[in-house]
Amino acid sequence: MIRHGIGPHAARDGNSDAMPAGLEVSNSKARGLALFADMLRIRLIEEAIAARYAEQEMRCPVHLSIGQEAAAVGVCQGLRPDDLVFSTHRCHAHYLAKGGSLPAMLAELYGKATGCIGGRGGSMHLQDPDVGLVASVPIVGGSIPLAVGSALADALDGRDRVSVCFFGDATVEEGVFHESANFAALRSLPVLFVCENNLYSVYTPLHERQPNRPIETLAKAHSIATYHVDGNDVDAVLAATETAAAAARAGRGPSFLLLDTYRWREHCGPNFDNHIGYRTEDEYQHWRLGDPIARLRQALAVSGIDMAEAEAAMTGRMDAEIEAAFRFAAQSPLPVPADAWEHVYA
């Protein structure tokens, strides 16, 4: 059961930056700008976290999604507000893309009482049930069955809601993925399995962990519909999500989205780590050229939008929002030791 409306934050952070004032654009351009703004905002937030991490105020592990923003934004923009999302240790982008409160997220990283869960989980457990980010679980694969169970409840109760679980390429090595996929397919549950293939499990490359076979064949073996798309192409991610979500809502069962992308920074922490020997600078630069934000910026510019002007307006507002959110986090009180004893039992 989820109790609604008692979170620490009543106001939401809308993406009012999507449409620069006075700029007349078509619906598709407006949507493109909205997607761009969502990705840019997540990028700026994560870069701000990286820049401030050494201050030792965010005293918890952080797993940044820089470079992978199109997956989070494309999927979440393809959902309805009442759809549910379940995430992993690398959850910042999913939380933000689903509409989670930024001040509450940063306060959570700061370990503050005003954090989205009051400092109980830190960076790896972000949740905001009011916007449908139900849970983030840092045990690989751990949140997948939660999404399937939520979908089971919806299917039994006749709700046309969709449940989405995000996970990485290594998760398909886990038994719980296959157990969950089997059950979701068996009962045609409205679930989207979203696999962000960033090629690495911590430092270990995909080819050292899995045989040379397309990852999506694992889902196909469970008779699940699959979509293999460029995970740095936010439009492609969005389109696949909309198709898969519509199928799920229509009772046609789960889908598996394989999104090819790349983690720019280290597995855990704020730094680049191309020099330590597990991957090459060349590989990083290759993926850096495929930056999902730069690609959309280019596409929107080609469509006739003055991106310099649009982005400047966005960045100005976002920087102010981010600065205010960090200030909120820094100034918020720490929880007190007695809080640790609360909510052990319902």
Added chain:
Amino acid sequence: MPESVLSETGEAKTRIISYADAVREALTECGKRDRNVLFLAEGIADPSSVYGTTKGLGTHCPDQLIEMPLSENALVGIAVGAALSGKRPVINFHRVEFALLAVEQIVNNAAKAHYISRGRHSVPLVIRLVIGRGWGQGPEHSQSLESIFAHFPGLKVIMPTFPRDAKGMLIAAIRDDNPVIVIEHRWCHYSTGAVPEGDAIEALDGPRVVRAGRDVTLVGTSYATLEALRAADALAAIGVEAEVVDLRVLRPLVPDLILDSVGRTGRLVTIDTGWWRYGIGAEIVAEVTTRRFGALKSAPIRLGMPEHPTPSSRGMVPGVYPDAVGIVAAVGRQMELAEDAVASVQAALTQARGGLPPDVPDPFFKGPF
């Protein structure tokens, strides 16, 4: 206000039924009254129907039965996810050992969702785990793993011993907004007792004194409580009055009644269905020695399974499971009873068993209790 079946005197009507039937009644009552109650098990509606405990659920609540693929970890996670979305799943494993495959979801998601969410999520989930014993069940079908689950804050862990509790505590567990691990002993399934009809809830509030006595406190869990009762009955023949406490609720542990009992008797013997080392008895002994040290007249004794896996052959079973004979021996040591008196009680117990092999239940334990 829960409806219940009342007799003319205002008491709920009771019948003598088996523990397994009591479980079935609890599931049926809860399923009929609340359509959000879901039942998940491997073979939930097959001819054996989880030892008969889920028989007939398909008639009363056909849309609430979820047949479970052999996916223990995912299915517990799926049950947690369904619970987060308003369902009250009751999931069953035919042996506690299968739950080892699901410990990740039990420990991380079920036990902590409420805590992590600062109270916004709750997980009204019941996980029924059956302990096997005897008839060659062997190393991986006869373990008693309650102390594993009792370790984790956020879980409730109960071991109903008597048919009345089997029904009432299970109803309470299903209505509880927390994840509740219910451990049922297969040999308790056969016991009988007076059980109220209808919606007869029994609170998950802690231990009960099931036999009063002044000389020694015997604390048992589940089937071990039945052995303790039998030992207490036998000890009465030589004038020893043992108090028997049925622990019922392992977590959250409410030790007050045990502390009071030992405060009166000055002696404590714990009887685990599992291994004595790191067992539930170890926790009880620790509570008592920490908080009632001055009341103790002798060192507490922990009984339980010896420190080796359980072999299959009946040739190796004698001495593996703690029984009334062993409990009498422990009480004899604590009270410094005359050896011949202890031997006479043990001989009477052995004789009453009538030469039954050690790997089948004693008819004594069928009750009614």
